[in-house]
Amino acid sequence: MLTLLVTVLATAYFVVPELITRCVVSLFFVRKTSTGSRSEEILRASFWAVVFILCAWFTRNIGWWTCPPGITRNSQVVFSALYSDKLFEQNPAAFYSALRGFAAFNACLLLRTYTFVAVGAVLYVLIVRRLGWFRAKLKNWRRINELMHWAFMPRISEWHVALSSMLVHKPKELIVRVDVMMKGGILYRGVVFEKRIYSDGDLATLILKNAQRMLRDDFIRDRSTYEEKKNDNPKPIKPDTEDYWRKIPGEMFLVSGAEIATINVRHVRPVGILNPKNDQELQKVFAELYEHLGKHFGKAVD
Amino acid sequence: MGGIQIGNLLNLMEANAPLNADKARREVLDYLRRHMDDVAAELEEKGEAIIQTSSGSFRLTKDDLVAA
Numbered sequence: 001m002l003t004l005l006v007t008v009l010a011t012a013y014f015v016v017p018e019l020i021t022r023c024v025v026s027l028f029f030v031r032k033t034s035t036g037s038r039s040e041e042i043l044r045a046s047f048w049a050v051v052f053i054l055c056a057w058f059t060r061n062i063g064w065w066t067c068p069p070g071i072t073r074n075s076q077v078v079f080s081a082l083y084s085d086k087l088f089e090q091n092p093a094a095f096y097s098a099l100r101g102f103a104a105f106n107a108c109l110l111l112r113t114y115t116f117v118a119v120g121a122v123l124y125v126l127i128v129r130r131l132g133w134f135r136a137k138l139k140n141w142r143r144i145n146e147l148m149h150w151a152f153m154p155r156i157s158e159w160h161v162a163l164s165s166m167l168v169h170k171p172k173e174l175i176v177r178v179d180v181m182m183k184g185g186i187l188y189r190g191v192v193f194e195k196r197i198y199s200d201g202d203l204a205t206l207i208l209k210n211a212q213r214m215l216r217d218d219f220i221r222d223r224s225t226y227e228e229k230k231n232d233n234p235k236p237i238k239p240d241t242e243d244y245w246r247k248i249p250g251e252m253f254l255v256s257g258a259e260i261a262t263i264n265v266r267h268v269r270p271v272g273i274l275n276p277k278n279d280q281e282l283q284k285v286f287a288e289l290y291e292h293l294g295k296h297f298g299k300a301v302d
Numbered sequence: 303m304g305g306i307q308i309g310n311l312l313n314l315m316e317a318n319a320p321l322n323a324d325k326a327r328r329e330v331l332d333y334l335r336r337h338m339d340d341v342a343a344e345l346e347e348k349g350e351a352i353i354q355t356s357s358g359s360f361r362l363t364k365d366d367l368v369a370a
Binding site: 131132135161177189210240242245266267268279281282285286288289290292293 | 312318322323326327329330331333334335336338339341342345346354355356359364366367368
């Protein structure tokens with residue numbers, strides 16, 4: 001019975017807070033189940049559990065439901081009686097009375113602990129959602145910055161970090177573009193629309209929009225031909241990789257994570273935001289194009 | 303990957319974003335210079351031209367030419 005009670009208490013104080021945190025965080029993020037070794041995970045979970053238990057302990061006499069007094073005496077009676085049948089048989093009434101006080105105290109302390117855990121988890125989510133802002137503010141405070149990443153990042157899959165701009169400063173100004181090399185040698189590229197991650201943090205599927213497939217064999221053939229003939233006269237035109245990409249019809253393109261060999265990730269500002277008004281070089285080329293239109297088609301723009 | 307390593311990854315992403323934007327701008331300029339006839343023909347025919355870069359496509363219209 002003693003072992004059972006200790007197990008129940010350990011679960012209630014150390015395991016349930018971790019589960020509550022994971023439950024709340026999972027509502028907002030793709031969470032990675034495990035990031036470090038087992039002992040590292042237990043140490044981290046215990047550290048955070050102790051912080052919340054201490055918060056609950058120091059506030060046990062505050063609020064509408066205060067923890068009943070006499071926990072030391074009640075604990076002694078309960079544990080002694082569970083340890084020894086002889087002690088239990090001496091005064092069963094005292095045991096049941098102490099057990100009621102012990103249970104009431106633990107229920108009160110656990111409720112407070114779980115409340116702190118839930119509030120802490122929501123704070124955690126808020127901080128991570130504005131991590132880019134915090135990173136920018138703490139840019140010159142390297143140690144604090146590292147501490148923040150140590151404390152807040154391990155519960156999130158690295159795929160989620162690499163394949164979204166959510167965690168950087170000003171995330172709306174960036175999109176994530178990827179070149180995906182499949183195990184069969186086919187190369188795709190596109191904008192990351194969505195991703196699905198296994199519970200162990202590995203990439204399950206990747207959904208791209210504006211996906212394109214590269215005619216890699218044609219490019220390699222033309223490139224080797226160019227290399228052979230580049231000293232000839234007239235000099236051949238060097239193949240440009242951009243000419244070998246072909247649009248894949250359809251709105252979304254789904255790639256299986258198991259078939260991916262490598263991914264080249266780029267966090268880029270959309271090209272559509274190029275501003276010729278502040279760019280003399282672009283203005284010059286646009287002016288040339290404008291002239292070209294007039295020359296070739298007899299009229300300029302309408 | 304630990305939290306500090308993820309922090310380093312985020313630093314890298316933020317540092318490279320302006321470089322990628324400049325690269326895309328260069329690609330647009332190069333494409334326009336090399337394919338001026340094609341782009342002009344496309345603009346005349348469809349009213350817009352799509353320029354592909356490694357950072358995505360850039361839509362150019364006749365109005366953009368006037369505005370610039």
